[in-house]
Amino acid sequence: MTAADDPAGDGGVVDALEEHLLGEAPWLTQQEVAERAGVPLETADELWHLLGFAHVPDDEAAFTSADVRALQLTSDLIRLGILSQERQDGLVRTWGRSFARLADWQVALLASVAAEAGADLTEGLLAISDETLPRVEELQSYVWRRHLLSAGARLLAERSSGPTATLAVCFVDIVGYTSRSRTLTDRELVTWLESFESAVLGLTVDRGGRIIKNIGDELLIVADSPEAMADIALELTRRGADPDDPFPAVRAGIAYGEVVTRLGDVFGPVVNIAARLTSVARPSSVLVDLGTYEALTGRTVEHDDDETRGASYRFRRLRRVSVKGYSRLKVWALQPS
Template sequence: MSPAPESPADEATPPSAGTGALDALEERLLGEDPSLTQAEVAEQAGLSLELARELWHLLGFAHAEPDDRAFTQQDVQALRFTQDLMDLGVIDGDRQDGLVRTLGRSFARLAEWQVNLLADTARESGIDPTDGLIGLADEVMPRVESLQSYIWRRHLLSVASRMLAVAGSGGSLSDRAVCFVDIVGYTSRSRTLSERELVAWLEAFETAALDIVIDHNGRIIKNIGDELLIVADTAQDAAAIATELTRRGADEDDEFPGVRAGVAYGEVVTRLGDVFGPTVNIASRLTNVARPCTVLIDSGMYAALTGADEDDDDHEPSDTDESPYRFRRVRRISVKGYSRLKAWALQPR
C-alpha cells in the first residue's frame, strides 16, 4: 500500500521573505549569525549572568530566554568594554544604571528614526522596503556609523572646551541660564495637519530654532513635544536666544510659529546630558504663564543682565541706554511650588 500523501499541514513552511530579509540584515549589522546564549556571553566576558542580564535590560533590549541563541561575539566585547570602564572607575555603582539606560534610550530613538528614514527612502525610490532595506544598509549604515562617531567626538571636544575654560577662569560649573520655549496654539494647529505634515512642521521649527540657539552659543537639551529646553552658559546668550525666537514667531511674514519663553538663571544640576533643579523648574513655570511672543525672566536673569542685587525687592527695572533690553516688572506670579515668584518681561530695544 502506498503511503498516504502528506497534507499541507505536514509540509515544512518555507520562511517568509520578511524572515529571510531579517536574517540577512541581522548578519550584516551584527557581523555574524547569533550563536551564543546569554549565559555563554556572560561567561566569556567574565561577568556574572545576573549583571549581564541587568545591563541588557537597562539598554532597553528585549528579554532573552535562557536557551535563546540571540548573541554574538560583539555582545561579549561590549560586556568586556563595560567591565573595563568599571575597572577604570568611569562607571561606578551609582552611575551604572543611569549611564547605561541613557545610552540605550538615546540609541533606540536614533535607530528608530534612521530605520524609518531608510524605509521612506526605499519607498520613494520605488524599491520594496523589505529587499531594499538590506541594500540601503550596506550602502548607508557604514557612512552613518562613521558620521555618528565624528559628531560625537566633536561634541566631546565642545563640552570639554567649555569645562576647561570655566575651570581655568575659576568660575562655577553649576551656574546656567535655562530657557523653555513653547509653541503657542500647538494643539489646535496639530488637529488641522496630517501626521506627515505635523512631523514636517515640527522638524522645520526645531531646525530653525537650532540655528538660532547655536548662533548664540546655546544648547538644546531636549524637545518635549512642542516645547524646547535650552541651556546657555551666560544670561546674555539665553536672553538673545529667547528674544530672537519670540521675534521670529511674532513676524506674520515668517513661517516660524509663535512661541513664548521663560528664562531663569542660577544653579543647575547636570546629569547624563539633562539638567535639574529649581532654576529649571522656575523657567518652566514662567513659560506656562508667559503671553504669546513674550519672554518672562526670573530674578536671577534680571540680576545677571542688569547687575542688580537679586535679593533687592525695591530695585526698579532700568531703561538705561547701555542695556540692549527693556525690562518691565510684572506682578508676582503664583505657580505650582512658588507662591510669589518675581518676574520681568524682557524685550530687545
Template sequence: MLLGETPTLTQHEVADAAGVPVELANELWRLLGFPLAGEDEAAFTRADVEALRLTANLVSLGILSPDRQAALVRTWGRSFARLAEWQTALLAELAAERPGDTVEELMSLAGGVVPDLEALQSYVWRRHAASAATRLLTTAETGSAPMAVCFVDIVGYTSRSRSLTEAELVGWVEEFEDACTGLVVDHGGRVIKTLGDAVLFVCDDPVGAAEIALTVTERGDDPDDTFPAVRAGLAYGDVVARLGDVFGPTVNIASRLTAVARPGRVVVDEGAADVLTGGYSLVRLRRTSVKGYSRLQPFALRRVR
C-alpha cells in the same frame, strides 16, 4: 547584516564567554532598553560578548561604579534608540521611493550607508566630547555653574496638530526645532532636549539666551513667517549638568515661567533680570504661585527700541 553576523549565542553563553555574571549581563541589556531574551533563545553575537568584556573592564578600572553604570548605560540606550529609529525610518522612506523590492532596496541602502553613519557618529561624539571637556574644566571644583536656562514652547500645539496631516505635523515640528537649534548654536548655547512642542536650551551668557528667546518670539509674531507662535521662560543661576541633562532650581523656575508667559512673550526670573540691563526693558509682573514656588517674581523681557 546590521549585527554583523547571525545571532547564535544565548544569554548564558554570552555571559560565560565575557566572564561576567549572567545577572549583570541581563541588567545591562535591560538598561539599554531591550527586552530580555528567553534563556535558550539564540539572540546574541560575538559583538555582545565583546561589549560585555569592555563593560567589565571599565568596572574593574573603577570608571563605572554601580550607580554610574546604570545611569550611563540607560542614557546610551535612550539616545541611540531615538537616533536609530529616525535613521531607519529615513532609509525605509528612501527604499520605498525606489523601483523594485522594498526590502532588497533597504538592504542595499543600509549596506552602503551604515559604515559611513558609524564613522560620522564617532566623529560627532569626539567633537562633542572635546566641547564637554572644555566646559568641565570650569565646573569641576563646584559641580555646578551659573548659566541661563530657557524653555521655548509652541502656543496652541495640541489644537494645531489636530488639523495637520502626519507629514505636515512632522515638517512643522522639524522646522521649529531646526530654527531654534540654529539660533542657539549661533549664540553659543546648547540644546539640551527637544520635547515635540518645546525646546530646552542653556547658555553661559544670559545675553545670548535673551537674544535667542526674543528672536523666536518675534518670528512667531510675524504673520509672514511660517515659524509657529511661541512663548519663552528664562532663568539665570547655578545649574548642575549631568549626563547631557541639566538640573536644579534654575531649570525648574525656567519651566514654570514658560507656563506664566503669554503668547509671543519672554518672561524671566529675578536672576536674569539682575544681569540683563543694557538694551532690554524689564517690566515687573505680578508675583505668581506655581508648583514649588509660592511667590515667584516674573519680569516681562523686551528689547529697547
C-alpha cells in the same frame, strides 16, 4: 517558505538584517555570552534591560560575538574605575534612550529613501544600509568626538570639580501646538517639528547656546551667559510673531543661576522656575526671573521700579506669579530696547 520556516512572516528579512548589521547570525544564549565575557549573568541581564531591550528567554540563541565584546568593554570600564554602579546605570540607560531614538529616525529615513527610489522596502533597506552604514557610523563617531571636545572645554572653563554650573536656562514652548497638530498628518507633523527644531538649533548655536532636549512641543535650552539666552529667546519670539515667517509662535521663560549637571541634562530649582515661567507666559513673550533680571541689569531689585530700561533690554515688572512649587515668584517681561 512555510509559516514554520518564517514565524515572523517577513520573508526572512529581519533575520537577514540582523546578520547584516550584527556581523553574524545570532548563535549564543545570554548565559553563554556572560560566560565568554567573564561577566556575571545578572550583570549581563541588567545591562541588556538598561539599554532598553526586551527580555530574552534563557534558552534562546539571540546574541552574537558583538554582544560578548560589548560586555567585555563594559567590564574593562568598570575595572578601570570609569563606571561605578551608579554611573553605569545612568550612562547605559542614556545610551539606550538616545540610540533607540536615533535608530528609529534613521530607519524611517532609509525606508523613505527606498520608497522614493521605487525599491521594495525589504530589499531597499538591505541595499541602502549596506551603502550607508559605514558612512553613518564614521560620521556619528566624528560628531560624538566633536561634542566631547566642546563639553571638555566647557568643563575646563568652569574650573569646577563639582557637578554644578551657573547657567541661563530657557524653555521654549510652541503656542497652539495641540490644535495645529490635529490638522496635520503624521508625516506633516514630523516635518513641521523637525523644521522647528532645526531653526531653533541653528539660531541657538549661532548665539552661543545649546539645546539640552525636547519635551513634546517644548525645547530646553541653556547658555553660559544670560545675555546670550535673552537674545535667543527674543529672536525666537520675534520670528514667531512675524506673520510672514513660517516659524510658529512661541513663548519662553528664562531663569539664571546654579544648576546640577548630569549626563548632559540639567536639574534643580532654576530649571523648574524656567519651566513654570514658560507655562504662564503669553504668546510671543519672554518672562525672566530675579536671577536673570539682576544679571542683565547689574542691579538689585528696587520695589518701586515698574519698568527698567537698559542699553539692550527693557523690563516690565509683573505682579508676583504663583505657580506650582513657587508661591510668589518675582517676574519681569523682557523686551528689546
